Amino acid sequence: MVVLRQSKTRLGAYEQKKMTAFDHLTQQQYINIETFRKSGVGVKTPVWFVKDGDSIFVRTVANSGKVKRIHNNGQVNIAPCKGDGALLGDWIPANAREVKDQDTDRKTDRLLDRKYGLMKKIFAMTSALQGRKYTTLEIKQQFEPAA
DSSP, X not given: OEEEEXXXXXXXXXXXXXXXXXXXXXXXXXXXXXXXXXXXXXXXXEEOOEEETTEEEEEEETTSHHHHHHHHOOEEEEEEEOTTOOBSSOOEEEEEEEEOXXXXXXXXXXXXXXXXXXXXXXXXXXXXXXXXXXXXXXXEEOOOOOO
């Protein structure tokens, strides 16, 4: 879904900005990401996330099931949710991929720190003590071709 939003600029003029379904997620704390097994069965997982530009970024354990499933099939669905995975909105079709770029990893980590604060720092410290390795997933909205 693409919506045009009219907003006032600093100079008082009006401009139209293209809004995507991802723009409605920015105030949420969690998204539910549905990845798919080879059999086609969906697996839903609530995750922390940040939006940067047209993409959503998620940090997750590198050898987790969702990373393995995304390697096999990058098509995912995402929806705003509560921490327990209870949906707060509609599913949005998207494409996900693992990003193996240290600059993106660091930037995503900084954005997550800013968004989640102390909880993120405690979670990161606990994970580091357990020796977990993390990776970054990039999720982009899947647009339907124009008719």
